[in-house]
Structure formats: structure tokens, C-alpha cells
Amino acid sequence: MSAQLRVGVDVGGSTTEAVSLDGSARVVARAERRTVRGKEGVVDGILAVIDAVVPPGGASSVGIGIPGRVSDGRVHDAVNLDISDLDLASEIAARSGAVVGVENDVRAATRGIGVDRFSSSLAYLNLGTGVAAGVLLDGRVHGGSRGVAGEIGHLSIDPAGPRCACGQRGCIEAFAGGGAIAARTTGGPFAVRDAFDRADDGDPAALEIVAGLARGAAAAVRTLALAVDPERIVIGGGIARLGERLRAPVLRELERAAEGSAFLGSLHLDERIELLSPGVPVGAIGAALADHRRSALHLSAG
Amino acid sequence: MSAQLRVGVDVGGSTTEAVSLDGSARVVARAERRTVRGKEGVVDGILAVIDAVVPPGGASSVGIGIPGRVSDGRVHDAVNLDISDLDLASEIAARSGAVVGVENDVRAATRGIGVDRFSSSLAYLNLGTGVAAGVLLDGRVHGGSRGVAGEIGHLSIDPAGPRCACGQRGCIEAFAGGGAIAARTTGGPFAVRDAFDRADDGDPAALEIVAGLARGAAAAVRTLALAVDPERIVIGGGIARLGERLRAPVLRELERAAEGSAFLGSLHLDERIELLSPGVPVGAIGAALADHRRSALHLSAG
Numbered sequence: 001m002s003a004q005l006r007v008g009v010d011v012g013g014s015t016t017e018a019v020s021l022d023g024s025a026r027v028v029a030r031a032e033r034r035t036v037r038g039k040e041g042v043v044d045g046i047l048a049v050i051d052a053v054v055p056p057g058g059a060s061s062v063g064i065g066i067p068g069r070v071s072d073g074r075v076h077d078a079v080n081l082d083i084s085d086l087d088l089a090s091e092i093a094a095r096s097g098a099v100v101g102v103e104n105d106v107r108a109a110t111r112g113i114g115v116d117r118f119s120s121s122l123a124y125l126n127l128g129t130g131v132a133a134g135v136l137l138d139g140r141v142h143g144g145s146r147g148v149a150g151e152i153g154h155l156s157i158d159p160a161g162p163r164c165a166c167g168q169r170g171c172i173e174a175f176a177g178g179g180a181i182a183a184r185t186t187g188g189p190f191a192v193r194d195a196f197d198r199a200d201d202g203d204p205a206a207l208e209i210v211a212g213l214a215r216g217a218a219a220a221v222r223t224l225a226l227a228v229d230p231e232r233i234v235i236g237g238g239i240a241r242l243g244e245r246l247r248a249p250v251l252r253e254l255e256r257a258a259e260g261s262a263f264l265g266s267l268h269l270d271e272r273i274e275l276l277s278p279g280v281p282v283g284a285i286g287a288a289l290a291d292h293r294r295s296a297l298h299l300s301a302g
Numbered sequence: 303m304s305a306q307l308r309v310g311v312d313v314g315g316s317t318t319e320a321v322s323l324d325g326s327a328r329v330v331a332r333a334e335r336r337t338v339r340g341k342e343g344v345v346d347g348i349l350a351v352i353d354a355v356v357p358p359g360g361a362s363s364v365g366i367g368i369p370g371r372v373s374d375g376r377v378h379d380a381v382n383l384d385i386s387d388l389d390l391a392s393e394i395a396a397r398s399g400a401v402v403g404v405e406n407d408v409r410a411a412t413r414g415i416g417v418d419r420f421s422s423s424l425a426y427l428n429l430g431t432g433v434a435a436g437v438l439l440d441g442r443v444h445g446g447s448r449g450v451a452g453e454i455g456h457l458s459i460d461p462a463g464p465r466c467a468c469g470q471r472g473c474i475e476a477f478a479g480g481g482a483i484a485a486r487t488t489g490g491p492f493a494v495r496d497a498f499d500r501a502d503d504g505d506p507a508a509l510e511i512v513a514g515l516a517r518g519a520a521a522a523v524r525t526l527a528l529a530v531d532p533e534r535i536v537i538g539g540g541i542a543r544l545g546e547r548l549r550a551p552v553l554r555e556l557e558r559a560a561e562g563s564a565f566l567g568s569l570h571l572d573e574r575i576e577l578l579s580p581g582v583p584v585g586a587i588g589a590a591l592a593d594h595r596r597s598a599l600h601l602s603a604g
Contacts, residue, residue: 119447121446121447133529135529135530137439137444142439142530143531144423144530144531144532145421145423145531145532145533146531146569147531148527148528148531148569149528149529149530149531150528150529150531151528151531152525152528152529154528154563154565154566155521155524155525155528156459156521157458157459157460157461158459158460158461159459159460160462164563166563166564166565166566167562167563167564167565167566168559168562168563168566219457219458222457223454223457223525223529224529225450226450226451226452226453226454226456226457227435227437227451227452227454227525227526227529227530228437228444228446228451228529228530229445229446229447229448229449229450229451229452229453230446230447231447257470260469260470261456261466261468261469261470262468262469263456263468263469264456264468264469264470267448267450
């Protein structure tokens with residue numbers, strides 16, 4: 001029976017989380033631990049959370065969602081994890097004995113959010129260190145022809161906006177990415193929360209940062225709505241943990257634009273956005289439910 | 303045998319074109335006539351081109367692509383045709399006796415462009431009076447949850463940009479739409495071509511218009527590439543009839559942005575855009591190939 005368990009792992013900048021799912025996609029066990037950066041730390045952390053949710057050899061498959069570019073089981077440029085290149089699927093397959101699939105973490109979370117929803121058409125807008133989205137169409141994650149579908153963070157919305165790490169000016173991510181905001185402020189993992197606190201105290205620079213964040217997030221929502229037109233747009237990621245403090249200014253920004261444009265108003269974007277419920281391990285669940293038949297690396301290939 | 307013919311009609315601002323297709327989707331006959339604006343002129347024009355491509359009662363179905371918003375066979379706000387509201391499917395079904403489906407013209411053309419291509423993943427960027435795109439995924443037109451997928455013309459790329467008819471500032475359409483350009487220049491149907499001519503003569507205002515057009519078109523291409531990630535992006539519409547005169551500045555704008563951003567460079571957008579070949583009636587062919595089973599209006603319902 002335990003051989004039927006599918007395991008999903010979500011590797012985040014701060015925590016690595018795993019779930020095991022039974023044949024009905026119900027969560028059987030769940031575990032998490034602090035992420036240790038670097039190749040060895042990340043691989044050991046993944047193996048540890050897998051061991052915590054299934055008995056040895058008990059995973060029929062392991063799906064891993066991880067930041068960075070992913071192709072053929074390899075992870076590239078996962079800057080927040082201090083990984084430039086890692087053959088993660090081979091490493092985990094060799095040491096766990098399971099069939100292993102690896103994908104980008106936003107994709108995995110998009111699939112996880114789609115579970116148990118009536119609507120199979122949604123976008124997941126991740127406001128974290130960077131800004132990226134995942135698109136679910138007809139219940140399946142839409143990757144696109146080059147695997148970049150949803151990478152809207154690097155669309156410029158203002159040629160006079162802040163310089164982006166990508167080289168352009170005024171990218172959505174330059175306004176609404178936690179990394180860009182940290183680089184312009186106090187820095188550190190709480191830079192965005194700090195900016196909201198100081199904005200509450202009336203600090204002009206902080207007010208500008210919060211306004212820019214709302215502007216970038218609203219532009220991301222409009223871009224997804226007009227290019228892809230999903231029924232729901234779910235906002236998650238580290239910045240979304242601010243909850244109502246984030247939602248309120250984003251809503252105001254969407255409403256302001258809708259007041260100026262009957263067309264935008266007709267889209268009712270204010271009713272179509274929602275914040276991801278914290279505490280539900282959508283990233284790990286989505287990773288567990290990925291279709292590994294198409295992309296998996298078996299032990300024999302490891 | 304003639305009962306097997308599927309008819310497609312493309313209603314444009316200047317011409318109304320029809321094709322009839324055999325069971326293998328080959329063009330059997332083709333006809334066009336000048337579009338006469340207003341409800342009566344449009345309906346009569348459609349019936350005339352249908353009669354020109356099939357014998358009376360010989361159409362198994364009629365698909366119509368027309369500008370404006372389309373829902374349940376009705377056309378709304380087709381400004382260039384002087385139509386605010388028209389139950390087009392009922393009108394044509396009642397007078398032709400055929401099963402009739404109506405859809406937006408950009409959607410129909412997107413499907414028509416996809417015919418005979420190896421790649422079933424493409425976007426069609428229409429640069430006409432307005433700017434809108436159609437998205438083909440897995441060989442099917444992706445309409446979205448509210449029928450606006452691809453309506454990227456009203457995404458703002460510059461808060462200091464020109465005022466758009468929609469109420470916002472700096473919309474892609476305000477830069478790259480023929481209507482917006484006409485409103486800012488000499489006006490008339492040749493306003494864009496006039497601007498290119500004057501730009502060739504070094505006129506500063508015209509150079510700015512051409513630069514803005516290239517900027518808006520390049521932003522539209524990037525938006526489609528990052529949100530939807532189709533393999534190919536085909537540019538058509540009235541402005542695309544400028545051919546190389548349009549393609550060159552759009553390419554330069556894409557290359558300029560790619561030079562500043564390794565991420566954008568990695569997308570090879572310069573190799574993925576193409577101009578729609580003039581002369582192929584993709585709009586009428588696509589309209590003929592629409593799946594009328596889901597949305598058609600039969601005579602009995604007319």
C-alpha cells in the first residue's frame with residue numbers, strides 16, 4: 001500500500017516542505033525543515049523531508065518544485081538557493097530509489113492550487129523575491145513553447161521606472177519583487193514588511209515603495225487577465241503573507257484603473273483576485289501531482 | 303456534394319471576403335466585395351459574398367469573423383462598421399438557411415493562420431485600427447474565461463504615454479493602433495503610411511510616431527511571449543501591409559530590448575515573429591473552420 005504514495009517536495013528559500021499523497025490525492029503525511037543553501041544542503045534537505053513522509057522505498061514517485069530554471073531534471077540559476085547548476089533529478093533518484101521529476105516551484109504551486117477547485121482556469125501570481133506566474137488551463141499547467149509562459153515579471157510598465165536586475169527599466173518585478181524592493185531599501189528578508197510598517201507611519205519613501213508594489217502587482221493581474229484570461233487569479237508568495245495589507249492597495253490600484261477605463265471595469269478584476277490561503281502546502285501537493293511519466297528520471301538512468 | 307461546403311466570411315472595415323471549403327478544408331471558391339457600413343450594408347454584403355462562393359442552399363455551415371465584441375451570435379460595438387448591436391447569426395441564418403456561427407475576426411484569423419502549420423502554438427497580433435491578439439494552443443483558439451484572451455491592446459506600457467480612447471494612458475494600442483495614430487496625425491485611412499513616408503523624409507513628429515508604433519508592437523510581442531509563450535507570433539492587420547517598412551523598426555526595438563536583458567535575449571523573439579502573408583484569406587478560412595456545433599444558430603432558432 002505504501003508503494004502507492006506519491007511524494008511532493010517544495011523547496012523554498014526558507015523552508016523545504018514535503019507531503020505524501022494517497023491514490024485519491026489526499027495528504028497522508030506532511031513535513032518541513034529549514035532550507036540549507038547550496039547543492040549539498042538542498043539535496044540533503046529534500047531527502048530528509050521525503051524520509052519524514054514515507055517509509056524507506058515507499059514513494060512511488062517524487063515530484064520536486066524548486067525556484068530557478070528547470071530543464072530535464074536540472075536546476076539552473078536558483079540564486080536564492082546558491083545553486084547555479086544541479087542535476088537534481090539524478091541526485092534524488094540515485095539516493096531515494098524513486099522516480100523523480102523536477103519543475104519550477106511556481107508551476108508546481110499552480111497545479112496544487114487547481115486541485116479541488118471547480119474552475120480549471122486560473123493563474124497563480126507569485127510575489128516573492130521575483131515576480132512570476134503560472135497558468136492552469138483545462139486543469140493542466142501551461143508551460144508554453146519555451147517553458148516561460150507566465151514569466152511576466154520582466155515586462156516593462158514604465159520606461160522611467162526603477163532599473164531591473166534583468167537590464168530593463170520599470171519591469172513589473174522591479175516594482176513588485178521582494179528582491180528589487182530589498183535592494184532599494186533596508187535590505188534583508190523583511191524589507192517589504194518594513195516598508196509597509198514605515199508607510200503606515202507616513203514615511204514618503206516607503207509610501208512610494210508600497211504604491212509601486214501595488215502598481216506592479218495590479219499590472220501583473222491585468223496582463224494575465226488580458227493575455228490569458230483565466231477565471232481566477234490567485235496571489236501568493238512571500239509578499240502575499242502580508243495578507244490584507246497587500247490586498248487592499250492592489251485592489252485600490254485595480255479599481256483606480258477600472259474607473260478610468262470602461263473596458264477594464266467590465267473585467268471585474270477586483271472580484272477575480274484572491275490571496276492564497278497560507279498554510280496549505282500547494283507547492284508540495286502540486287509537485288506530487290505532476291505527470292512524471294513524461295519527464296521523470298528513473299533510478300536506472302541516475 | 304455541394305452540401306458539404308463550409309463557408310467562411312471575413313468582414314473587414316474595407317472589404318468583406320468569403321471562401322467555401324471542401325471536406326478537406328481546401329478553398330473551392332473565393333469572393334470579395336467592398337464593405338458597406340451599417341447593419342443593412344454589412345448583412346447584405348455577407349449574403350452577397352456567400353452567394354458568390356456556393357450555390358443557393360449549398361452551404362453546410364457559415365462562419366463569420368467580424369470586428370467588435372461577439373457573444374451568442376450578436377455583434378456589439380463594431381465601431382468601424384457603424385454597428386452598435388446586431389443579431390448577426392439570426393439575420394444570416396434566416397436569410398441563407400444555413401447553420402451560422404459568429405466570432406471576433408481576430409479569433410477567426412488566428413485559427414486560419416494555424417491551418418497547414420506544423421506548430422499548433424502561435425499568437426496572431428493584429429495591428430489594425432486597434433491592437434488585439436488571438437492565441438492558438440494545441441491547435442485550438444483559446445478564448446479565455448470571459449472571451450478576452452489576447453486583448454492586450456489595453457495594457458499600459460508608459461504612464462506618461464499618449465492618452466488612449468479607453469481612458470488609460472500609454473496603452474499598447476495608443477502607441478500602435480491605427481486609430482490612435484490617425485487621431486494624432488493627419489487622420490484618414492492612410493495616416494500610418496503617411497507617417498512612415500514623412501518619417502523617411504526626417505519629419506521629427508512622424509519619426510516619433512513610427513518609433514512609438516515599433517515600441518508598442520514590440521511590447522505586444524513580448525507580452526504574448528512571456529504570458530502565453532507561443533512558438534510563433536504572426537503580425538497582421540492593416541498596418542502589417544507596410545511589410546518590411548514595419549518589420550524593420552519592430553525588429554530593431556526587439557533587438558534593442560534584448561541587448562539590455564539577457565533574459566529577453568534568450569527568448570529569440572526576433573526569430574519568432576513573422577508578417578502575415580498578404581493575399582491568403584486566413585480570416586475567412588478560419589471562420590469557415592470554426593466549430594459551429596457548440597455555438598451555432600440554426601434556421602429554426604432564427
